Amino acid sequence: MKRLVYASVLALMTGAGGAVAQDVTLTLWTESATAPESVFAQEFSAIDNGITIEIREIRFDDLVTDTLRAVATGTNPDLIAIDNPDHAAFASRGAFLDITDQVAASDVIDIDAVFEGPRASLTWDGRIYGIPRASNTIALYYNRDLFAAAGLDPDSPPRTWDDLLEAARALTDPENDVYGIAFSARASEEGTFQFLPWAQMAGGSFDNINAEGVADALALWKAFLDEGLASPDTLTRGQWDSTGTFNGGNAAMVISGPWELGRMASDAAFDWGVTLLPVREEGGVRASALGDFNLAIFANTDHPEEAFAFLEYYMSQVDRVWPEFTRLPSVAGVALAPTGDARIDAAAQVFTEQLSYARNRGPHPDWPRISQEIQTAFQSVLTGQAEAQEALDEAAARIDGIMN
């Protein structure tokens, strides 16, 4: 026993002694210690390259707030994983490091292979300010068992808004605590993320939020709530919790993204499938939201080269983000390796196609304020405090004021 203690103390001492010379410690802020960047950062630290990355986990809701405060006081980390619509706020004000030249010289990072959407989100004024972590988007998950029980065909899930509304009506079963559909209309970025695709399918966009059809999109959402097809808590619940009710069998459909696949595969005690977001009418425009994070280096870091080395390491591992984390690579030419779960592999097809219709939020340095106006509009309509067109017109006017 005593020898064992000696041995470990000795190992600790030599380990520390050998490292003192050129050890560099970087800090990384992220929403989750189990996300790809965190896992890759641990692997990167374990490599004998003198660089250690310390990970700090910050709740998604607080990530931007805490980071802005840190930037204002100069206490920001070296690296961050940040939601892509928030990227421009930092890049445009010089908080992130311009890595255009390093990327051009890099053998590992090929920025031209990055899909257009993610690339636009991390570009500001023609310069590159980060790399994409992954991409995601939302689609419609449905409970195949409940479809069969309600007399619907599990092999032909809803294709149009009318189909979706009909299906939600048929599936809603208050006796057994089952809502037809779950989604998130929360007054946060998640709500904007969920609402914009519907507005876009109806011909609107964040800079044209009062386009003619957007009121119809709101009418659809309002019908879900008013007819009791979705829980009233939809207004205050995020996507993760909404999907939790689907996994628990209390909602027959849910609108959410591929990040749910792992949990659903283990939690859901029923057969489920994924399909594209229904369109406004047969043959209508498809749209969806481009989600997920970017990785960026802060401009004031003392170790830009070491931090960039981590971005290169991340990119070298990018083919693992699908099989291990069910996130879609943002880089062309990466095959989605089979995961061994037929349902997840089938979902891969759907999400890949859905992603090709995904549109950016922004990029705009004042995105949080634009997003807030959109949230105010849909929440005031869904709670019956304003008429749809009126609320959308007002939001459009205010967004105009922010953008110009």
Next chain:
Amino acid sequence: MTRILRSLRDGIGFDVLLVIIALSYLLVFAGLPLIYNVIISFQTVDVFSLGTLWHPNAGFDNYRAIFDDPLAGRVLWQTIVFTLGSVALQFTFGFALALFFHQNFTGATWIRGLFLAAWVMPGLVVGVLWNWLLSGDFGVINHLLESLGLIEDPVFWRSNVETSLYAVLIANIWYGTPFNMILLAVGLAAIPGDLYEAAELDGANAFQRFWTITLPMMRATIGAVLALGIIFTLQQFDLFAAITQGGPAGSSTVAQYWSWQLSFREFDFGRGAVISVLMIIVVLFVSLIYVRSTKAETQL
């Protein structure tokens, strides 16, 4: 030199020194931030200029923007409802409990101590707890009300614009009652027992004793408790963050939460500061009441 030292040790200098220490503490940690807040409310400040000492002047633009905001009237009304509702009910329940435990039955002090458990919990924990209790589909409170036959359909406390403010209000009453109880219990204990004995001999009934002895003797304590209650309620933030986030559609947004939203969600620190300046003015008035009641207390 020695004269100064001696004066510091046991003359008037010692008193002056103490006053200087207290005043400089107040100036550095309360006065300067307060003044800085007032200055910021007249400036255009976003997060990237927050770190710099001076910002572009905005005149009364921030104040105008706040008063013109469609949310302003509702926030004001909701803040009044929340504050008065919280203080009135916390005080009523607190006073009732204090009187109850004043009966000194076996174990009264122990149980009274246990009541404090609610108050020592962090606000966010209380918020998460009530978030579950008030949940619409699976909430305990809905289950209770339904089993008692008081409601037929679940009430979506947090998601209904009619009830969201009351959801936080209920949680806040529960949270603040023990504090009121303890302060009032201290006040009750300070009333000399012979007053009651004398009144009883003179034939005063329980209600008369309460009305003519307890209430007048407690005047100072009650003033202090109410003033502190208003100040604490105006500081209440965690419960809003945990239960409704001010929503849906702003139906549970109160002034302090709005100020935070403007500053730390929209990063418009100027407008956020405007609200805190207005709140400081209210709190100053309430503090005057507090100081006056504690002064009355020391004169007793």
